[in-house]
Amino acid sequence: MKIKGITDVFFDLDHTLWDFDKNSALTFDKIFKTHQISINIVDFLKVYEPINLRYWKLYRDDQIDKESLRYRRLKESFDAVQTSVSDEVINKLAEDYIVSLPTFNHLFEGTLDLLEYLKPNYRLHIITNGFQEAQDKKMQQSKISEYFTTVTNSELAGVKKPNPIIFDFALNSATTVKTKSLMIGDNMEADVLGALNYGMDAICFNYHGSKIDEHIKQVTNLLELKSYL
Known part of the structure; x- marks a missing residue:
């Protein structure tokens, strides 16, 4: 009606x-290759996507700031797939993700x-x-x-x-x-x-x-x- x-x-x-999900997956594939992070992208996304949604809710509710959102969603996801990545690299990945994400346009x-x-x-x-x-x-x-x-x-x-x-x-x-x-x-x-x-x-x-x-x-x-x- x-x-x-x-x-x-x-x-x-x-x-x-x-x-978002399609463009985000392509972005992670790109930045992981750039930083030579050997990780199964399907396994990573399986844990990352619900973690990301949870952190976005915290951000919506003003419980975390933008920088915490960008760092913590990655840190927690790497921990979940038992992949050791330094804070320095996580912060660089967080930056590269934001830069690269809009280059995919699905x-x-x-x-x-x-x-x-x-x-x-x-x-x-x-x-x-x-x-x-x-x-x-x-x-x-x-x-x-x-x-x-x-x-x-x-x-x-x-x-x-x-x-x-x-x-x-x-x-x-x-x-x-x-x-x-x-x-x-x-x-x-x-x-x-x-x-x-x-x-x-x-x-x-x-x-x-x-x-x-x-x-x-x-x-x-x-x-x-x-x-x-």
């Missing part, structure tokens, strides 16, 4: 339009098709908890920047999703209101419940197939959004 009265559509970036299937479909009828925006320097590069390199009127990141807003202040900041930047706005993202806590609790409509991009409340709108493929918009 089409959602009526929407003028502004807000997207999360990582794990929603930009295929988008989720249907991203460009969807943006082309929406652009004539809506103003499109990004709300991301990612770091500004990385997010700007990701959007430019993957050639999606041109579709978006505003980009709000947590460093600009001073808080992270699901804090209502970041939604307020984004809507003010877009000169729009809650009743005319829709949030689309993969993370139930940060994107979907964050938006719903703020008072704007939301759709979960449930590509990971999580069990979610039946009352929450969801799609498993981006092109399914055409049934709502």
Whole structure:
């Protein structure tokens, strides 16, 4: 069923339009080869991905800072696969990861098709908890920047999703209101419940197939959004 009265559509970036897991895996493969770290990338990613999500939650909740996030997610992952890497190398890997990540530009299937479909009828925006320097590069390199009127990141807003202040900041930047706005993202806590609790409509991009409340709108493929918009 089409959602009526929407003028502004807000997207999360990582794990929603930009295929973070695929691009991250390619980045690790590259930087491990550069630093001659002999490690099975599949085994590493199996432990890294849940560790990374846990540290991002700590970062969202303001329990750790950016530098701690970047170091500790790697340190804990290397420890988990019993690979000894010095702090000096971990810090260099953390830097190289941020530099290299935006050079890989895989988008989720249907991203460009969807943006082309929406652009004539809506103003499109990004709300991301990612770091500004990385997010700007990701959007430019993957050639999606041109579709978006505003980009709000947590460093600009001073808080992270699901804090209502970041939604307020984004809507003010877009000169729009809650009743005319829709949030689309993969993370139930940060994107979907964050938006719903703020008072704007939301759709979960449930590509990971999580069990979610039946009352929450969801799609498993981006092109399914055409049934709502």
